[in-house]
Amino acid sequence: MSEELKAELLAVGLDAARQAGELLRDGRPADLAVAATKSSPIDVVTEMDIAAEKLITGLIAERRPQDGLLGEEGADSPGTSGVRWVVDPLDGTVNYLYGLPSWSVSVAAEYRGETVAGVVAAPMRGETYHAVLGGGAWLGGTRLACRAAAPLDQALLGTGFGYLQERRAHQAEVVARVIPVVRDIRRGGSAALDLCDVAAGRLDGYYERGLNPWDLAAGELIAREAGALTGGRPGLPASGELALAATPAVFASLQPMLEDLGAWHD
Numbered sequence: 001m002s003e004e005l006k007a008e009l010l011a012v013g014l015d016a017a018r019q020a021g022e023l024l025r026d027g028r029p030a031d032l033a034v035a036a037t038k039s040s041p042i043d044v045v046t047e048m049d050i051a052a053e054k055l056i057t058g059l060i061a062e063r064r065p066q067d068g069l070l071g072e073e074g075a076d077s078p079g080t081s082g083v084r085w086v087v088d089p090l091d092g093t094v095n096y097l098y099g100l101p102s103w104s105v106s107v108a109a110e111y112r113g114e115t116v117a118g119v120v121a122a123p124m125r126g127e128t129y130h131a132v133l134g135g136g137a138w139l140g141g142t143r144l145a146c147r148a149a150a151p152l153d154q155a156l157l158g159t160g161f162g163y164l165q166e167r168r169a170h171q172a173e174v175v176a177r178v179i180p181v182v183r184d185i186r187r188g189g190s191a192a193l194d195l196c197d198v199a200a201g202r203l204d205g206y207y208e209r210g211l212n213p214w215d216l217a218a219g220e221l222i223a224r225e226a227g228a229l230t231g232g233r234p235g236l237p238a239s240g241e242l243a244l245a246a247t248p249a250v251f252a253s254l255q256p257m258l259e260d261l262g263a264w265h266d
Contacts, residue, residue: 001111006132009083009109009117013218014130016059017105017121020052020089024105025123027051028096045090045097049073052089056107060085067109072214084110088214091120092190101125106192108217118218120192129196129222137199137225144226147201149249155182155204157246157254158194162210167266171209174263181257191243195219198245199226205246205254209263216243231255233264 068079092103
């Protein structure tokens with residue numbers, strides 16, 4: 001793949017993520033978290049999710065009509081160019097619902113199955129992360145690098161929890177086993193931002209079970225391009241079964257621990 005095509009894909013991704021982020025930021029009702037009924041705020045968030053994905057897919061279809069699309073809110077077309085866009089229009093829905101700033105728009109471009117460009121925009125943090133394959137990871141104009149090597153007992157980790165009660169219960173059991181042997185654990189609420197925080201050196205590592213391709217695609221590339229290792233269970237890539245990103249030293253200790261604790265099953 002040419003550097004020119006990577007640059008073109010990155011430019012499209014940056015524009016799509018910026019516009020969708022502005023739509024979500026400026027279109028969120030101020031009283032969303034205190035709406036009168038439970039269904040009302042959820043419905044509004046769903047509407048915003050769908051509107052943001054429609055904006056992104058429309059922009060991509062206009063600029064690169066031969067590309068495929070895979071989006072959280074239903075976009076799924078194969079395309080004919082070898083490029084497929086993997087889109088999460090609103091990662092961190094609960095944070096968005098409650099007015100917390102840690103939500104993001106994630107836009108990634110794959111070429112023949114390999115992620116080659118990724119953008120994660122966090123409008124309420126005033127941050128946009130991006131990377132192209134082989135070109136490093138960036139926060140605006142600042143090149144990112146994951147933290148220097150540290151042992152597991154000095155590592156600050158991020159994680160997340162699923163929506164199903166049985167899965168959440170098991171994930172809590174895993175956290176209870178991990179937290180005594182690390183510095184501490186954070187739960188940010190946006191997988192894409194957690195991966196970017198590994199890239200930016202704000203976390204030493206991050207793991208989670210139950211992620212979808214759109215949760216992972218852009219953030220995983222950004223973490224890798226910042227020097228982190230990424231994967232799933234030993235010998236496998238990151239997937240819905242288990243996704244892990246960490247500094248090399250933490251990865252080497254954390255991956256076998258999570259395997260032994262059964263972090264990959266419900």
